[in-house]
Amino acid sequence: MKRNARAFGINRRVLLSTAVLLSTPPLLRIASTLAQDASKLLTAWNDGPAKQAITEFVHATTDQSSPKFVQSEERIATFDQDGTLWVEHPMYTQVVYCFERVPAVVAQKPELKDREPYKTVLSGDHEAMAKLSLPDLEEILFATLTGMSVEVFETEARKWIETAKHSRWKRLYTDLTYQPMVELLQYLRANGYRTYIVTGGGQDFVRVYSQKVYGIPPEQVVGTAGGTKYGYDKDGKPFLTKEPKLLLNDNDAGKPEGIHLEIGRRPRAAFGNSTGDRQMLEYTGAGDGARLMMLVLHDDAQREYEYGPARGLPDTKVGTFTQQLYDEAMKDGWTVISMKNDWKRIFAFD
Amino acid sequence: MKRNARAFGINRRVLLSTAVLLSTPPLLRIASTLAQDASKLLTAWNDGPAKQAITEFVHATTDQSSPKFVQSEERIATFDQDGTLWVEHPMYTQVVYCFERVPAVVAQKPELKDREPYKTVLSGDHEAMAKLSLPDLEEILFATLTGMSVEVFETEARKWIETAKHSRWKRLYTDLTYQPMVELLQYLRANGYRTYIVTGGGQDFVRVYSQKVYGIPPEQVVGTAGGTKYGYDKDGKPFLTKEPKLLLNDNDAGKPEGIHLEIGRRPRAAFGNSTGDRQMLEYTGAGDGARLMMLVLHDDAQREYEYGPARGLPDTKVGTFTQQLYDEAMKDGWTVISMKNDWKRIFAFD
Numbered sequence: 015m016k017r018n019a020r021a022f023g024i025n026r027r028v029l030l031s032t033a034v035l036l037s038t039p040p041l042l043r044i045a046s047t048l049a050q051d052a053s054k055l056l057t058a059w060n061d062g063p064a065k066q067a068i069t070e071f072v073h074a075t076t077d078q079s080s081p082k083f084v085q086s087e088e089r090i091a092t093f094d095q096d097g098t099l100w101v102e103h104p105m106y107t108q109v110v111y112c113f114e115r116v117p118a119v120v121a122q123k124p125e126l127k128d129r130e131p132y133k134t135v136l137s138g139d140h141e142a143m144a145k146l147s148l149p150d151l152e153e154i155l156f157a158t159l160t161g162m163s164v165e166v167f168e169t170e171a172r173k174w175i176e177t178a179k180h181s182r183w184k185r186l187y188t189d190l191t192y193q194p195m196v197e198l199l200q201y202l203r204a205n206g207y208r209t210y211i212v213t214g215g216g217q218d219f220v221r222v223y224s225q226k227v228y229g230i231p232p233e234q235v236v237g238t239a240g241g242t243k244y245g246y247d248k249d250g251k252p253f254l255t256k257e258p259k260l261l262l263n264d265n266d267a268g269k270p271e272g273i274h275l276e277i278g279r280r281p282r283a284a285f286g287n288s289t290g291d292r293q294m295l296e297y298t299g300a301g302d303g304a305r306l307m308m309l310v311l312h313d314d315a316q317r318e319y320e321y322g323p324a325r326g327l328p329d330t331k332v333g334t335f336t337q338q339l340y341d342e343a344m345k346d347g348w349t350v351i352s353m354k355n356d357w358k359r360i361f362a363f364d
Numbered sequence: 365m366k367r368n369a370r371a372f373g374i375n376r377r378v379l380l381s382t383a384v385l386l387s388t389p390p391l392l393r394i395a396s397t398l399a400q401d402a403s404k405l406l407t408a409w410n411d412g413p414a415k416q417a418i419t420e421f422v423h424a425t426t427d428q429s430s431p432k433f434v435q436s437e438e439r440i441a442t443f444d445q446d447g448t449l450w451v452e453h454p455m456y457t458q459v460v461y462c463f464e465r466v467p468a469v470v471a472q473k474p475e476l477k478d479r480e481p482y483k484t485v486l487s488g489d490h491e492a493m494a495k496l497s498l499p500d501l502e503e504i505l506f507a508t509l510t511g512m513s514v515e516v517f518e519t520e521a522r523k524w525i526e527t528a529k530h531s532r533w534k535r536l537y538t539d540l541t542y543q544p545m546v547e548l549l550q551y552l553r554a555n556g557y558r559t560y561i562v563t564g565g566g567q568d569f570v571r572v573y574s575q576k577v578y579g580i581p582p583e584q585v586v587g588t589a590g591g592t593k594y595g596y597d598k599d600g601k602p603f604l605t606k607e608p609k610l611l612l613n614d615n616d617a618g619k620p621e622g623i624h625l626e627i628g629r630r631p632r633a634a635f636g637n638s639t640g641d642r643q644m645l646e647y648t649g650a651g652d653g654a655r656l657m658m659l660v661l662h663d664d665a666q667r668e669y670e671y672g673p674a675r676g677l678p679d680t681k682v683g684t685f686t687q688q689l690y691d692e693a694m695k696d697g698w699t700v701i702s703m704k705n706d707w708k709r710i711f712a713f714d
Contacts, residue, residue: 087581164624217625217628218628221628231437232627232628232629233626233627233628233629235628239625241621242620242621242624242625243617243621244617244620244621244643244647251650252620252643252646252647252650253650254620254621254624254647261611261612261625262611267593267594270592270594270602270604271591271592271593271594271604274514274592274604275567275589275592275611275626276583276625276626277582277583278567278568278571278582278583278585279582279583293594293602296602297594297602297604300601300602300603
């Protein structure tokens with residue numbers, strides 16, 4: 015099938031026009047022609063089992079003569095974000111955003127200044143912040159992510175994401191996307207797959223930059239989501255206010271639930287990196303026909319980070335990849351991507 | 365702009381091939397060429413203000429030289445279903461489904477047979493059923509729409525929708541879609557709009573037939589939705605169970621909330637027929653640039669039904685269109701579609 019792809023690639027321009035002149039419906043033919051040629055996109059991947067699993071899956075599901083062919087409307091691929099598409103250590107980017115929003119929240123409500131957990135966050139003491147309890151963390155998240163209109167939140171989040179920098183690389187967080195995964199998104203799309211983000215992070219937060227950073231439009235971002243309340247401003251203009259009411263916790267079993275809620279189709283391919291992605295991969299794998307399930311293992315301390323605790327890697331609370339998950343992957347035929355071995359480059363700037 | 369559209373229409377086949385040979389990116393050109401020609405699709409509409417509002421809006425937002433041009437990714441049109449796309453009288457189709465599922469539920473749990481509200485529904489006494497209280501109705505809905513796997517529900521609902529018939533026309537409910545609205549969906553899609561259903565009905569129910577009946581895929585159906593619970597069958601295969609837990613009540617203010625949750629963009633055009641659509645139309649109209657808001661008024665007792673109570677039409681609890689809503693439409697420049705005057709045909713079989 016690879017040979018076919020190359021043959022198609024020889025003169026794409028001619029094929030494009032010919033396809034349209036000869037065929038109905040022309041749009042489908044063009045899409046299919048573009049598709050076959052796209053494995054060239056995977057330049058940041060080393061040749062090896064991970065890259066091979068990807069290209070074999072794509073060929074099998076897009077070649078009309080294949081018994082595993084998948085109709086284009088069913089070509090859905092879902093991606094976790096933190097740790098799968100971009101760096102999540104030492105802390106999830108959105109949590110950093112929430113911490114950095116605290117001064118603005120306290121400026122509006124000065125009575126919070128001497129109250130916990132605000133006091134600890136304002137102290138800037140990272141060690142103390144790392145020890146905050148889950149209820150404390152939730153209070154910070156609700157205080158910084160809700161209570162404002164959808165538009166105000168979007169403006170604040172956009173301003174931050176366009177300027178805030180990661181402590182290690184001193185670069186924008188949006189520069190810290192994994193180049194092999196960005197290529198994979200493009201490769202799948204070139205093959206008629208619609209790429210979705212299915213993230214434990216906030217749906218509204220990720221939508222602010224997903225189009226620009228990943229080429230994924232807002233309607234293809236599924237994430238943790240709260241309710242919104244409809245109201246009118248003083249001129250009678252309606253707007254939605256973000257409410258501190260959780261509708262969907264898009265982690266663990268919440269991922270299949272979110273996929274059913276917002277997509278309504280079972281993915282053909284799913285990509286994750288932690289125990290929070292387990293159910294999404296199981297759910298994907300439970301469908302019939304060809305399916306692709308992959309997990310990114312952070313085993314590259316030099317170029318990025320190493321954490322597991324699978325395979326004896328250091329344990330972590332942020333993006334935990336347990337040995338149990340690793341064993342399930344092996345048992346169920348999921349592919350584990352070794353950052354160290356499978357990725358030629360980690361970032362676009364490498 | 366109308367003239368332009370006709371000029372493009374003269375020889376579409378030639379234009380299609382020429383566009384591809386001359387241009388990059390060809391896909392965009394083809395889409396745009398198809399677009400201009402599509403007002404021919406609106407054959408079930410009489411010439412008049414409603415049809416004119418539609419074609420003017422589409423021309424203004426798809427003509428690149430227009431100050432109101434809208435990028436294709438922003439072309440989102442949302443449609444209420446019951447009473448807007450298909451018949452909702454004498455009762456919402458999904459409620460009929462729930463009533464007709466009661467015998468199957470009781471067969472599984474015989475202890476319900478002599479309990480209300482099941483007893484009344486089993487009696488088949490339509491007058492008594494019409495008088496059921498809201499909590500009684502909710503009990504019937506939960507009992508018939510939840511507690512089973514997503515797949516089992518889908519199978520049951522599909523079997524029913526493919527055979528059940530409307531009491532007046534003795535035809536499948538899916539034959540009772542309004543031909544002018546089906547044409548409008550096609551016309552908008554031919555112009556690069558993505559068409560969404562935003563319904564107070566159950567999201568999972570509508571998804572069963574939306575692709576076949578409206579050409580709208582599951583991921584473009586937003587509706588009232590419950591939670592789902594992740595679990596495993598005896599062979600360890602995961603599945604989702606529909607839970608009696610309401611996540612989104614996609615009526616009234618729930619419509620903008622559902623749009624924000626599942627689409628994440630403000631629609632450019634919105635279509636409804638009752639007070640339950642008011643906030644969706646307001647929210648759509650609150651965006652900048654060209655927007656199209658339309659309400660179907662059921663004023664045709666002969667060919668379909670007449671109900672309001674707007675404009676002195678008979679009052680109803682099913683699809684209420686109040687005079688207040690009518691006044692808001694006039695004040696805000698929404699277009700009211702008169703079934704009687706604006707629709708040449710109501711159904712495809714007319």
